[in-house]
Amino acid sequence: MIEIFLQGILLGGLYTLFALGQSLMFGVMRLTNTAQGDFIILGAFAVVAGTALAGGAPFAVALAVLPLAFGFGYALQRYVLNGTLGKDPLPSLVVTFGLSIVIQNLLLELFSADPRSIETGGLNTQGLALGESLSLGVLPLVILAIAVAATAGLQWLFARTALGRSFRAVSDDREIAELMGLDAKKVYAFATAIAFVLIAVAGALQGMRTTVSPSDGPLLLLFAFEAVIIGGMGSFWGTLAGAMILGITQQIGFRLDPGWGIWVGHIVFLIVLVLRPQGLFPKTRG
Amino acid sequence: MMSALLEAHGLQAFYGDAQALFGIDLSLAQGELVAIIGANGAGKSTLLKCLTGLVRTPREAVRFKGEAIGGLPPGEIVKRGLAMVPEGRRLFPSLSVEENLLIGGLAGRKGPWNLQRLYGLFPILAEKRHNPGTELSGGQQQMVALGRALMSNPELLLCDELSLGLAPIVIREIYAAMPAITGEGMTVVIVEQDLTMAQRVSQRIYCLQEGRVSLAGRSDALSREQISQAYFGI
Amino acid sequence: MTRNPPLAASTTPVAFDVVRSTVASRAALGVAVALAVLAATLPFWGESSWMREFVEIACYLIFAIMWNLLAGYGGMVSIGQQAFFGFGGYVMLMLGNFAGVNPFIAIPLGALAAAAIAVPVSFVAFRLSGGYFAIGTWVIAEVFRLSFANVSAVGGGSGTTLTALRGIERATRESVTYWMALACVVAAIALVYLFLRSKRGLALLAIRDNEVAAESQGIPVVRMKLAVYVVAAFGAGLAGALYFVGNLRISPDAAFSVNWTAFAIFMVVIGGIGRIEGPLVGALIFWALNKFLSDYGTWYLLGLGLLAIVVTIFFKQGLWGYAQQRWGWSLFPTQRVLADGERVPGR
Numbered sequence: 001m002i003e004i005f006l007q008g009i010l011l012g013g014l015y016t017l018f019a020l021g022q023s024l025m026f027g028v029m030r031l032t033n034t035a036q037g038d039f040i041i042l043g044a045f046a047v048v049a050g051t052a053l054a055g056g057a058p059f060a061v062a063l064a065v066l067p068l069a070f071g072f073g074y075a076l077q078r079y080v081l082n083g084t085l086g087k088d089p090l091p092s093l094v095v096t097f098g099l100s101i102v103i104q105n106l107l108l109e110l111f112s113a114d115p116r117s118i119e120t121g122g123l124n125t126q127g128l129a130l131g132e133s134l135s136l137g138v139l140p141l142v143i144l145a146i147a148v149a150a151t152a153g154l155q156w157l158f159a160r161t162a163l164g165r166s167f168r169a170v171s172d173d174r175e176i177a178e179l180m181g182l183d184a185k186k187v188y189a190f191a192t193a194i195a196f197v198l199i200a201v202a203g204a205l206q207g208m209r210t211t212v213s214p215s216d217g218p219l220l221l222l223f224a225f226e227a228v229i230i231g232g233m234g235s236f237w238g239t240l241a242g243a244m245i246l247g248i249t250q251q252i253g254f255r256l257d258p259g260w261g262i263w264v265g266h267i268v269f270l271i272v273l274v275l276r277p278q279g280l281f282p283k284t285r286g
Numbered sequence: 287m288m289s290a291l292l293e294a295h296g297l298q299a300f301y302g303d304a305q306a307l308f309g310i311d312l313s314l315a316q317g318e319l320v321a322i323i324g325a326n327g328a329g330k331s332t333l334l335k336c337l338t339g340l341v342r343t344p345r346e347a348v349r350f351k352g353e354a355i356g357g358l359p360p361g362e363i364v365k366r367g368l369a370m371v372p373e374g375r376r377l378f379p380s381l382s383v384e385e386n387l388l389i390g391g392l393a394g395r396k397g398p399w400n401l402q403r404l405y406g407l408f409p410i411l412a413e414k415r416h417n418p419g420t421e422l423s424g425g426q427q428q429m430v431a432l433g434r435a436l437m438s439n440p441e442l443l444l445c446d447e448l449s450l451g452l453a454p455i456v457i458r459e460i461y462a463a464m465p466a467i468t469g470e471g472m473t474v475v476i477v478e479q480d481l482t483m484a485q486r487v488s489q490r491i492y493c494l495q496e497g498r499v500s501l502a503g504r505s506d507a508l509s510r511e512q513i514s515q516a517y518f519g520i
Numbered sequence: 521m522t523r524n525p526p527l528a529a530s531t532t533p534v535a536f537d538v539v540r541s542t543v544a545s546r547a548a549l550g551v552a553v554a555l556a557v558l559a560a561t562l563p564f565w566g567e568s569s570w571m572r573e574f575v576e577i578a579c580y581l582i583f584a585i586m587w588n589l590l591a592g593y594g595g596m597v598s599i600g601q602q603a604f605f606g607f608g609g610y611v612m613l614m615l616g617n618f619a620g621v622n623p624f625i626a627i628p629l630g631a632l633a634a635a636a637i638a639v640p641v642s643f644v645a646f647r648l649s650g651g652y653f654a655i656g657t658w659v660i661a662e663v664f665r666l667s668f669a670n671v672s673a674v675g676g677g678s679g680t681t682l683t684a685l686r687g688i689e690r691a692t693r694e695s696v697t698y699w700m701a702l703a704c705v706v707a708a709i710a711l712v713y714l715f716l717r718s719k720r721g722l723a724l725l726a727i728r729d730n731e732v733a734a735e736s737q738g739i740p741v742v743r744m745k746l747a748v749y750v751v752a753a754f755g756a757g758l759a760g761a762l763y764f765v766g767n768l769r770i771s772p773d774a775a776f777s778v779n780w781t782a783f784a785i786f787m788v789v790i791g792g793i794g795r796i797e798g799p800l801v802g803a804l805i806f807w808a809l810n811k812f813l814s815d816y817g818t819w820y821l822l823g824l825g826l827l828a829i830v831v832t833i834f835f836k837q838g839l840w841g842y843a844q845q846r847w848g849w850s851l852f853p854t855q856r857v858l859a860d861g862e863r864v865p866g867r
Binding site: 026030031032034080083084089090091092093094095097098099100101102104105106108109218221222225226229259260262263266267269270273274277 | 591597599643644647648650651652654655656658659660662663666667669670778782785789793818819821822824825826828829832833836
Binding site: 162165166168169171172173175176177178179180181182183 | 338340359360361364365370372376378379380381385388389390392393394434438
């Protein structure tokens with residue numbers, strides 16, 4: 001029983017990384033990125049390709065991808081997504097959905113449908129023994145640590161820095177924020193840039209932990225989304241909590257029957273949605 | 287004649303197809319405190335929004351320190367020294383009092399106004415500096431909104447309906463801060479529904495009626511009947 | 521911000537006549553009726569491959585029209601309508617295989633079942649709004665898919681065949697399927713058109729433009745949204761049941777694939793959201809692209825994705841909407857035109 005719990009927590013660490021970028025983008029500019037999962041997979045494949053080109057050193061390649069992701073996210077928001085923002089959710093939805101299709105098919109063309117993974121020299125099979133019967137994977141523990149660090153980092157960024165203040169200001173009242181001299185277009189671009197760094201990290205870790213294939217994206221999007229909703233919007237720690245809960249419920253489901261793991265996660269999500277639509281740990285906004 | 291700090295010529299403004307301003311002429315001299323009065327819907331807020339770039343106007347329609355600034359984005363205008371206290375205060379709910387004030391200073395202009403000075407002017411804000419802005423009373427929120435605009439050290443401060451929704455004693459408290467603000471030569475425009483206060487604190491008055499200037503003159507030279515007539519358009 | 525108050529048809533001064541059709545649209549109606557009659561005769565002179573293709577395109581079209589109703593007029597963007605598509609298909613199949621119901625009769629029954637299940641689904645889905653509503657509906661569709669994939673009576677993950685039509689001769693089956701498809705398309709278009717022209721349609725537009733104001737006018741917003749959701753589910757279920765009668769084989773991945781919604785989005789966005797002609801134009805373009813480019817597989821889909829992105833950013837009204845704005849074309853006027861030519865707001 002406790003093993004399910006711990007495995008769920010570890011899985012939750014990964015889901016946190018899937019979800020943080022989504023939480024950030026929605027929090028700052030009410031934009032729903034339906035290509036979130038596909039960008040994560042794109043990040044994973046970028047590291048796969050980079051590692052193949054470099055002949056190894058996956059962690060160095062992953063680090064090198066991060067600034068690229070930052071620039072890509074900034075440009076994407078500035079020149080494509082900024083034009084879709086507004087009261088109507090449809091344009092941003094269609095554009096990100098279109099991007100999802102483009103990415104999936106581009107990856108199919110470049111890499112074929114075969115699953116790939118990032119070789120980490122056996123890191124993904126190493127385990128840490130806890131007592132006689134329990135063993136936790138090293139990589140999942142690393143992922144959990146990174147997830148907690150990322151959450152704390154984002155929370156700190158939002159609460160204590162000038163950039164975080166500008167995120168909160170444009171999200172509260174874009175017009176008055178611009179009156180203060182903030183360029184909302186650039187602030188949004190920064191937010192997406194940071195989100196994409198998180199996406200790249202998530203992608204690299206996913207590729208190290210397991211195999212990735214071009215059509216994996218949508219499922220990751222759903223996990224990210226469920227984590228955000230269960231946890232409650234407006235709070236990064238809430239997203240982490242939601243991710244943990246999702247991970248645990250999925251693990252319970254997997255133990256009952258391998259075919260039902262993800263289904264159980266979906267059902268718990270729907271139940272939370274019906275009973276407490278604001279999420280379990282929402283940040284109340286003025 | 288003194289060169290005007292701000293001039294508007296034939297200023298027109300539209301919301302979609304609806305015309306809100308029909309050719310406003312306005313001029314403000316350095317150091318003045320001017321009141322703009324008028325009934326609801328007369329166009330007072332629209333006028334201020336035109337001056338700060340929130341509503342589009344032709345480039346030449348507004349001149350600030352000789353430069354044509356009509357239609358520039360608000361960020362550009364605040365950098366040039368024009369700041370606004372918006373109607374309804376519009377503090378950022380996710381930011382504390384102090385953070386709201388700090389955001390005001392983003393434009394980075396140098397000048398006498400900073401956090402310390404503001405806390406000196408409005409001591410209650412220092413007490414509540416870490417509270418969310420929206421947890422304060424109406425009058426205190428107005429102080430924050432005013433302080434936020436002052437943090438950008440503007441040369442021209444526009445105040446849209448400072449007294450809205452506030453009790454008379456609170457209104458007096460807010461306006462008691464005016465001398466400290468104008469004392470160093472800042473030019474101030476107040477949009478007011480409170481005619482008594484407007485006439486008392488200002489040197490000149492413009493009255494708007496249905497998008498046009500219906501009366502302009504020195505505050506001490508205008509009679510109550512004149513103002514009422516211009517206000518209601520009778 | 522001041523706004524001109526919208527003119528309500530019922531308070532229009534006597535001096536004007538509110539005219540709803542133009543000469544062009546009346547001519548178009550005549551042409552459409554003639555086309556429908558002509559199309560009905562196809563089984564007697566056309567090839568069976570044409571009929572099969574028509575059935576397939578009919579399903580895409582009906583699904584797109586219903587998605588358009590939901591998103592463009594109901595203001596609810598859903599990525600999960602495939603839940604009802606697949607549900608309609610499976611119910612049809614179960615009625616046909618297990619209850620001995622004639623599959624052609626089971627088509628509208630499947631649609632009704634989809635409409636029925638839309639009610640409890642809405643209790644969950646309506647908790648969300650905007651972009652999150654969209655993804656939430658996708659989760660619900662996934663629940664449908666995973667659920668049916670675990671029911672062995674209908675073949676579980678690999679699906680099963682529609683056995684109820686085994687006894688019928690192929691040519692007859694194809695003809696009847698074709699006529700059903702034709703009838704369903706006509707019915708779907710008529711249903712949506714009449715709905716939108718009615719007072720309910722006007723109420724929908726009011727809700728879409730400003731929900732709070734509509735509520736204060738006494739319009740029962742939640743009930744109207746539920747009504748639109750149920751109608752859209754009915755249409756999706758109809759398309760699904762029809763599709764699998766034509767296809768004869770069903771599987772969870774095919775029935776509940778998000779591609780159905782993806783294609784509907786492309787058709788509607790490229791044609792023009794919120795206009796009745798939009799899905800029609802979009803379906804034609806889609807069919808043409810499909811015909812000539814689908815051999816290119818991934819590049820074709822990639823191109824579709826790019827096209828949708830470009831159209832959304834640069835042609836916000838879709839290509840038909842652009843034409844309507846530019847040249848004033850209109851086949852299905854739901855816009856009320858004052859008789860002296862001045863347009864009244866409301867699309």
